[in-house]
Amino acid sequence: MKRDRRSSIAAGVLLLFLAWLVVYPLLLVLIEGFRGPNGWTLEFVRQFFRRRNEAQALWGSLWISVATVILAGGIGVPLAFLLWRYDFPGRRTLGGLVALPAVLPPLVGVIAFLFLYGESGFTSLLVQWLFGLEEPPWRLQGAAAILLVHAYSMYVYFYLFTRAGLSSLDASVFEAAASLGAGRGRTLRRVVLPLLYPSLGGGALLTFMTALASFSAPYIFGGGFRVMPTQIVATRLNGDDQLAMIETASLTVLALLALWLLRGARVANEQTGGGKGVPPALVPIRSRAARLLVAVIGWGLALVLLLPHLTLLLVSFVPAGTWTTEPFPPAYTWRNYLTLIQDPVRARPLLNSLWLATAATGVAVAIALVAGILSVRRRVRSGGVIQGLLTLPWAVPGTVFAIALATAFSVHAPLAGRFILVGTLWILPLAYLVRNLPLTGRAVLAGLRGLDPSLDEAAATLGAGWWRALRRVTLPLLRPALVAGASLAFVTAFGDFVTSIMLYTYDTRPISLEILSSLRQSDVGVAAAYGVVLMAVSSLVFAVGAEQGSTG
Amino acid sequence: MSSGPFLLLEDLSKRFGATVAVDHVSLALERGEILALLGPSGSGKTTTLRLLAGFEVPDSGRVLVEQDDVTPVAPVARRFGMVFQHYALFPHLDVGQNVAFGLESLGVRGEELGQRVSRALALVDLAGFERRRIGQLSGGQQQRVALARALAPEPRVLLLDEPLSNLDPALRERTRREIRDLIRRVGITSVFVTHEQEEAFDLGDRVAVLRGGRLEQVGTPEDLYAAPASEFVAEFVGRSSSIPVTVLGLGDRGLRVEVEGVEWQLTDGASSSVPAGPGLMVMRPEALRLLPPAPGSNNGVITQRRFTGSASLYTVLTDGGASLEVSGPPRAVSPGERTGILPSRRAGGGIHLFPARGK
Numbered sequence: 046m047k048r049d050r051r052s053s054i055a056a057g058v059l060l061l062f063l064a065w066l067v068v069y070p071l072l073l074v075l076i077e078g079f080r081g082p083n084g085w086t087l088e089f090v091r092q093f094f095r096r097r098n099e100a101q102a103l104w105g106s107l108w109i110s111v112a113t114v115i116l117a118g119g120i121g122v123p124l125a126f127l128l129w130r131y132d133f134p135g136r137r138t139l140g141g142l143v144a145l146p147a148v149l150p151p152l153v154g155v156i157a158f159l160f161l162y163g164e165s166g167f168t169s170l171l172v173q174w175l176f177g178l179e180e181p182p183w184r185l186q187g188a189a190a191i192l193l194v195h196a197y198s199m200y201v202y203f204y205l206f207t208r209a210g211l212s213s214l215d216a217s218v219f220e221a222a223a224s225l226g227a228g229r230g231r232t233l234r235r236v237v238l239p240l241l242y243p244s245l246g247g248g249a250l251l252t253f254m255t256a257l258a259s260f261s262a263p264y265i266f267g268g269g270f271r272v273m274p275t276q277i278v279a280t281r282l283n284g285d286d287q288l289a290m291i292e293t294a295s296l297t298v299l300a301l302l303a304l305w306l307l308r309g310a311r312v313a314n315e316q317t318g319g320g321k322g323v324p325p326a327l328v329p330i331r332s333r334a335a336r337l338l339v340a341v342i343g344w345g346l347a348l349v350l351l352l353p354h355l356t357l358l359l360v361s362f363v364p365a366g367t368w369t370t371e372p373f374p375p376a377y378t379w380r381n382y383l384t385l386i387q388d389p390v391r392a393r394p395l396l397n398s399l400w401l402a403t404a405a406t407g408v409a410v411a412i413a414l415v416a417g418i419l420s421v422r423r424r425v426r427s428g429g430v431i432q433g434l435l436t437l438p439w440a441v442p443g444t445v446f447a448i449a450l451a452t453a454f455s456v457h458a459p460l461a462g463r464f465i466l467v468g469t470l471w472i473l474p475l476a477y478l479v480r481n482l483p484l485t486g487r488a489v490l491a492g493l494r495g496l497d498p499s500l501d502e503a504a505a506t507l508g509a510g511w512w513r514a515l516r517r518v519t520l521p522l523l524r525p526a527l528v529a530g531a532s533l534a535f536v537t538a539f540g541d542f543v544t545s546i547m548l549y550t551y552d553t554r555p556i557s558l559e560i561l562s563s564l565r566q567s568d569v570g571v572a573a574a575y576g577v578v579l580m581a582v583s584s585l586v587f588a589v590g591a592e593q594g595s596t597g
Numbered sequence: 598m599s600s601g602p603f604l605l606l607e608d609l610s611k612r613f614g615a616t617v618a619v620d621h622v623s624l625a626l627e628r629g630e631i632l633a634l635l636g637p638s639g640s641g642k643t644t645t646l647r648l649l650a651g652f653e654v655p656d657s658g659r660v661l662v663e664q665d666d667v668t669p670v671a672p673v674a675r676r677f678g679m680v681f682q683h684y685a686l687f688p689h690l691d692v693g694q695n696v697a698f699g700l701e702s703l704g705v706r707g708e709e710l711g712q713r714v715s716r717a718l719a720l721v722d723l724a725g726f727e728r729r730r731i732g733q734l735s736g737g738q739q740q741r742v743a744l745a746r747a748l749a750p751e752p753r754v755l756l757l758d759e760p761l762s763n764l765d766p767a768l769r770e771r772t773r774r775e776i777r778d779l780i781r782r783v784g785i786t787s788v789f790v791t792h793e794q795e796e797a798f799d800l801g802d803r804v805a806v807l808r809g810g811r812l813e814q815v816g817t818p819e820d821l822y823a824a825p826a827s828e829f830v831a832e833f834v835g836r837s838s839s840i841p842v843t844v845l846g847l848g849d850r851g852l853r854v855e856v857e858g859v860e861w862q863l864t865d866g867a868s869s870s871v872p873a874g875p876g877l878m879v880m881r882p883e884a885l886r887l888l889p890p891a892p893g894s895n896n897g898v899i900t901q902r903r904f905t906g907s908a909s910l911y912t913v914l915t916d917g918g919a920s921l922e923v924s925g926p927p928r929a930v931s932p933g934e935r936t937g938i939l940p941s942r943r944a945g946g947g948i949h950l951f952p953a954r955g956k
Contacts, residue, residue, distance in 0.1 A: 497685055500685050502650070502652055502681070502685065503685040503687075504698070505652075505671070505673045506679040506747070507678075507698050507699030507746065507747075508674070508703060509699075509702050510673050513702070517687075517698070518687055522687075522689055
């Protein structure tokens with residue numbers, strides 16, 4: 046009973062903190078959007094609907110997101126089926142490479158595409174040189190460019206969800222269908238696809254939300270093409286704060302609408318879900334022509350997947366100002382990397398990103414752990430609300446949170462729970478923390494639900510107090526989930542661009558902003574070197590996460 | 598002073614929302630006694646066990662060990678060992694570390710720890726298994742590790758939650774015997790939960806039958822079988838079938854009962870307290886016998902015959918519409934044939950009368 050009361054108090058404190066950090070800033074944005082100098086007003090809503098730009102941006106966000114889902118699904122789903130069912134030369138290699146886009150943080154992927162397919166990128170220079178053209182053959186701009194980057198980086202979601210769904214299917218399912226006289230087509234249509242719907246829905250939802258919130262690609266490639274996240278930033282730079290808030294609210298509504306429409310989807314690719322089935326045997330492709338075709342497609346795809354990474358690596362060795370019109374850079378140097386380490390001004394962003402991401406991840410893991418234990422184990426009454434608050438930031442685009450935090454914490458009103466944090470050291474880690482909560486929260490909640498509660502009770506009957514039970518039983522068993530959630534959170538925070546661009550200060554400028562400023566100064570080598578560092582650290586953290594997660 | 602019971606459950610009640618899981622249950626155990634909590638699912642037996650362990654706090658009532666009230670004592674400090682239904686072995690620790698876990702809570706360290714772990718493992722016939730991983734063990738071995746882990750800290754009471762339900766049927770009987778021998782050897786007071794009557798009878802010194810959170814009856818297996826206190830116990834424990842009757846009153850040779858228009862005189866049985874009027878008669882198969890059909894007796898049709906070895910079990914659909922199980926010689930009659938039914942002369946305690954349902 047004493048324990049119950051302590052749990053309730055802890056839950057109350059946590060609930061208050063989450064409400065203050067997650068809900069309160071969003072509410073403030075909503076309220077301030079309806080407030081003018083003379084009290085409540087619909088003036089800004091009217092402005093929002095009067096301007097053609099706004100409707101264009103909203104429509105642009107919507108159709109780009111839908112098109113991204115279609116494109117990413119069109120690549121990811123067939124690829125998952127191919128690798129799951131068929132044996133062909135290069136299958137293993139391709140299987141190892143398909144997740145490569147995931148190690149490129151959004152901004153890094155975008156600049157890699159810029160170096161590769163941009164007006165002065167490798168491919169266009171190559172085409173120009175081959176055909177002796179005066180002008181670049183194409184411009185990487187507008188909706189097509191955005192969709193290209195989206196398709197490349199987001200097909201992975203569809204691929205992973207489909208693979209997880211397929212691997213939970215047991216071979217006996219297909220044997221049963223066959224014994225009932227269903228051919229290949231009918232089995233696919235009547236058995237496999239219906240069983241995959243939740244997974245496909247999950248992939249679609251994740252892709253849609255990511256595309257809707259996508260900032261880097263439209264920011265760099267958008268040109269005159271408007272989507273809501275870039276529109277919000279532009280409006281705010283213009284000083285139309287209230288209008289920006291109405292825009293923010295409209296984007297949030299769009300996100301929540303998508304969430305509601307796809308509510309039947311499998312929300313997370315949880316470890317406990319799949320992998321139970323015995324997979325059916327691989328089907329070797331016998332016909333020589335088909336083998337050749339599949340092999341060519343497979344290797345071609347592998348090359349396309351790997352090219353951005355290689356490009357980034359190559360460009361990172363290019364000295365400033367030496368590469369202009371040749372298809373390949375004429376000179377190479379280590380200087381860019383040395384600058385990164387030796388120049389204290391340029392090394393600073395690296396250290397900043399490291400400590401910001403580490404702090405935000407550490408706190409996010411701790412909060413997720415407390416929330417998980419209280420809501421899953423102690424079953425406190427507010428458990429559902431706590432879990433909801435923990436995962437809410439997932440549904441809200443990063444730009445929205447950046448605006449919300451900037452609004453809430455630019456005023457000094459301690460009694461209303463508002464402090465001036467904008468412009469200080471604290472606003473960025475706080476923003477990263479909010480964005481990390483759903484990542485660590487999901488992992489920890491899934492991990493805890495997968496643990497048999499009688500393990501805790503067994504520890505209690507054996508005389509272990511809650512601290513010893515936590516340290517000796519729960520934490521060791523939860524380690525795979527903790528590591529998985531923490532590595533995802535760290536990588537996200539480490540490469541963050543969308544919230545940083547609105548909230549950074551000179552002292553806390555992270556790597557992504559340094560990449561942007563290097564790019565603006567045409568210092569492509571240094572920008573690429575930063576990109577390589579981001580890519581390398583992300584891969585390393587993912588690799589460690591996968592390793593630790595599997596041997597836990 | 599130690600004449601009182603070793604373990605006492607005093608008027609325990611627990612409700613979850615609107616449902617009463619345990620309803621004023623009182624039980625007393627002597628030191629070293631094994632008690633089975635028997636009942637169908639939802640009868641409150643598992644909740645009772647969890648109240649004993651301290652995982653649930655009773656709404657009212659107390660749990661006493663040697664007159665010491667342990668109700669407010671947390672499971673951590675209660676020193677009751679527990680074997681969980683799915684064993685709840687710690688998968689990341691090896692067998693030795695699992696068994697050592699409870700001893701470490703008591704502050705046992707170093708050489709003594711190793712010795713006591715070995716001793717506990719030897720007790721369950723798993724000497725030398727210290728360094729095995731839990732995943733490498735068979736189901737039966739995991740069960741024994743769970744027992745060793747629970748017994749190693751020398752708890753005051755041992756609780757077992759459906760200890761055999763996770764084992765192959767073939768393994769169950771052997772394991773049952775092993776557990777019984779082990780508990781006897783250790784001499785620990787034990788309470789276990791089961792929904793299988795055979796298990797309860799075989800393993801328990803006494804059996805407490807629960808239904809809907811209420812204690813229906815507690816007694817030795819023989820008591821429950823020969824003198825069930827309620828219609829539920831009579832039907833739940835052992836094979837039986839029932840038929841509605843009218844109790845007419847005491848006659849010169851015993852209790853007079855009208856069964857589908859025929860009068861029976863029941864010579865013995867503890868049912869003479871049932872008042873005249875509508876009643877329900879519950880009969881063991883061996884309390885009835887078959888004879889050729891005759892006018893003026895209870896007749897019916899054989900619908901099923903099951904060969905059980907020395908005898909057969911016949912299902913008879915009486916002309917009045919009741920379905921009765923009757924034990925008889927292996928090949929007396931065949932399904933489809935007509936037969937008569939009479940109470941067996943050596944019916945003994947096999948026929949029980951209860952007031953009619955719904956009164």
